[in-house]
Amino acid sequence: MTNETTPAPNFIRNQVREEIEGGQVTSIVTRFPPEPNGFLHIGHAKSICLNFGLAEQMGGDCHLRFDDTNPAKEEQAYIDAIKEDVSWLGFEWAGPVRFASDYFDQLYAWAQHLIREGKAYVDDLSPDEIREYRGTLTEPGTPSPYRERNAEENLDLLARMRDGEFGESEKVLRAKIDMASPNINLRDPILYRIRHATHHQTGDKWKIYPSYDFAHGQSDAIEGVTHSICTLEFEDHRPLYEWFLDNLPVPCKPRQIEFSRLNLNYTLTSKRKLKLLVDKGIVDGWDDPRMPTVSGMRRRGYTPASIRKFCDMIGVTRADGGLVDIAMLTHAIRSDLEDSAPRSMCVLKPLKVVLTNVPEGHEEVYEVLGHPARDDMPVRRVPFTRELYIDRDDFMEEPPKKFFRLAPGREVRLRNSYVIRCDDVIKDESGEITALHCSVDFDTLGKNPEGRKVKGVIHWVSAVHGVPLEVRLYDNLFLEEQPDKDKDADFLEHLNPESLNVCQAIGEPSLAHATPESRFQFERVGYFCADRHASTPEHLVFNRTVGLKDTWAKIKQKG
Ligand code: ATP
Ligand code: MG
Numbered sequence: 001m002t003n004e005t006t007p008a009p010n011f012i013r014n015q016v017r018e019e020i021e022g023g024q025v026t027s028i029v030t031r032f033p034p035e036p037n038g039f040l041h042i043g044h045a046k047s048i049c050l051n052f053g054l055a056e057q058m059g060g061d062c063h064l065r066f067d068d069t070n071p072a073k074e075e076q077a078y079i080d081a082i083k084e085d086v087s088w089l090g091f092e093w094a095g096p097v098r099f100a101s102d103y104f105d106q107l108y109a110w111a112q113h114l115i116r117e118g119k120a121y122v123d124d125l126s127p128d129e130i131r132e133y134r135g136t137l138t139e140p141g142t143p144s145p146y147r148e149r150n151a152e153e154n155l156d157l158l159a160r161m162r163d164g165e166f167g168e169s170e171k172v173l174r175a176k177i178d179m180a181s182p183n184i185n186l187r188d189p190i191l192y193r194i195r196h197a198t199h200h201q202t203g204d205k206w207k208i209y210p211s212y213d214f215a216h217g218q219s220d221a222i223e224g225v226t227h228s229i230c231t232l233e234f235e236d237h238r239p240l241y242e243w244f245l246d247n248l249p250v251p252c253k254p255r256q257i258e259f260s261r262l263n264l265n266y267t268l269t270s271k272r273k274l275k276l277l278v279d280k281g282i283v284d285g286w287d288d289p290r291m292p293t294v295s296g297m298r299r300r301g302y303t304p305a306s307i308r309k310f311c312d313m314i315g316v317t318r319a320d321g322g323l324v325d326i327a328m329l330t331h332a333i334r335s336d337l338e339d340s341a342p343r344s345m346c347v348l349k350p351l352k353v354v355l356t357n358v359p360e361g362h363e364e365v366y367e368v369l370g371h372p373a374r375d376d377m378p379v380r381r382v383p384f385t386r387e388l389y390i391d392r393d394d395f396m397e398e399p400p401k402k403f404f405r406l407a408p409g410r411e412v413r414l415r416n417s418y419v420i421r422c423d424d425v426i427k428d429e430s431g432e433i434t435a436l437h438c439s440v441d442f443d444t445l446g447k448n449p450e451g452r453k454v455k456g457v458i459h460w461v462s463a464v465h466g467v468p469l470e471v472r473l474y475d476n477l478f479l480e481e482q483p484d485k486d487k488d489a490d491f492l493e494h495l496n497p498e499s500l501n502v503c504q505a506i507g508e509p510s511l512a513h514a515t516p517e518s519r520f521q522f523e524r525v526g527y528f529c530a531d532r533h534a535s536t537p538e539h540l541v542f543n544r545t546v547g548l549k550d551t552w553a554k555i556k557q558k559g
Helices: 011-021 042-058 076-088 100-116 127-133 151-162 212-222 232-247 271-279 294-300 304-314 326-340 509-513 551-558
Strands: 028-032 060-066 120-123 172-175 190-194 208-210 227-231 255-259 350-355 363-368 380-385 387-391 411-414 419-427 433-441 460-462 467-474 500-507 519-522 526-530 540-547
Touching: 011 042, 011 227, 011 255, 028 042, 028 227, 042 060, 042 227, 042 294, 042 304, 060 076, 060 100, 076 294, 100 120, 100 151, 100 172, 100 190, 100 208, 100 212, 120 151, 151 172, 151 190, 151 208, 190 212, 212 227, 212 232, 227 232, 232 255, 294 540, 304 326, 326 519, 326 526, 326 540, 326 551, 350 500, 380 387, 380 460, 380 509, 467 509, 500 509, 500 540
Parallel strands: 028 060, 227 255, 350 433, 467 540
Antiparallel strands: 120 172, 172 190, 190 208, 350 387, 363 380, 387 460, 411 419, 419 433, 467 500, 519 526, 526 540
């Protein structure tokens, strides 16, 4: 954990710095290797900030390489979205966008090399038999009866697999390592599977596809990657990663370093589960503002800087299983928008106020700072008229003692304007409050006359000049801190039914020109962003990015 002034621990950065200072490495190459089977989420953002950040800070290159070895689950649309997200986060990959599939010819040649060396064989066991023969954590595996095939036969079978002569689960190519290894990953791992699928990059050229393990380290080596950074679940794969590099004529030997993945409370960081939310129509696509995807956070109003800052704050360690508080993420965006978002007034639940001592047609316009601490932002022109809207929540007919807003007979200040007093509550036949009749104390513009204590200040919008806005109030998608904690239960049971509430709000006139993705602080309410898809000048739509209350800042103060 950290605060803004002391950087969080990042053991990989420290290690790389030592290597550079000690002369073991001159320049580094890292890579970010997403599989294009979904959109990127906040966990990927951590990996992106780490890999691209290292290259930036240490003077090196970071590649963007799609790990596209499973054509059945991958799509061009995901590739496009991932590229857009990485760029939006503010990073630039070195050289072209790369694909593991660029190396399929080389990988095939290396598979042939292993066969010739007696280190790989074609196995005819079925997937179930392979699993049975593999053994368990406590029992060694059993060698396949096909393990001793000669090189010539293996080369021939592999070529025929490639050309589509066999069905999908008839044969695989396996490395011949050690069926009794205590590390199950070394018990003759699969190098190639038959897949009769069309690949988004290579079309119908291949009927076999390399496994993740066979493709990953070698792709790193081909690209001259120095530090291959991945999450802790790959720690047990490292001996295999190194076995390939030791047993193949690769141009260089990258080093795999693992770190712990990001888990965020009230959130899922698994593409598979996020895809389910999309496929079931529970959310409005991968970039629904409630999704923890990079594009969802973007639509919600997060800035690239806030996501990068959050990734800095959480640091990089090998401590597994920790859950990061989402309040830390909202703190990062809040503190960014606090400085950068222009202010404005918007009433989410409008309640009409008639100022009975203001003449019909009367109008005054206040020039108000765009931001209280910045004079570079345009001044807003805020019109004041006889009829206004205030928020329903700022009025109570029978207020408790500590309610400092409007109530019958009580006074409150209209932000940037006069003190008003509530004289009358107007109701319809059903008893519903439809309007308040209030009177203005004209002696109170910009000052409190002597002896008068008016504690409450509320926001308001002129009923004549206000602009209608659709405002979407988002909350966490899940009610449980760890929605997928119980592996046997359905995480969908923990969905928050109140994760989206829509209101028809009224905003001050300066909001009429809000362009998609522009961000504002609605004073006293929160930070909002004009929806990048839905908001038009005719129909303004704002998403609530985050409220004003910063629980993380409080936790930090106490801690
Ligand atoms: P998911 O489980 O969501 O499908 P993945 O690990 O399968 O994620 P990849 O596309 O393979 O997704 O991930 C690309 C890179 O991002 C990998 O290096 C992976 O380790 C890293 N990554 C994925 N999830 C996280 C996370 N929660 N925290 C940190 N890094 C992550
Ligand atoms: Mg993966």
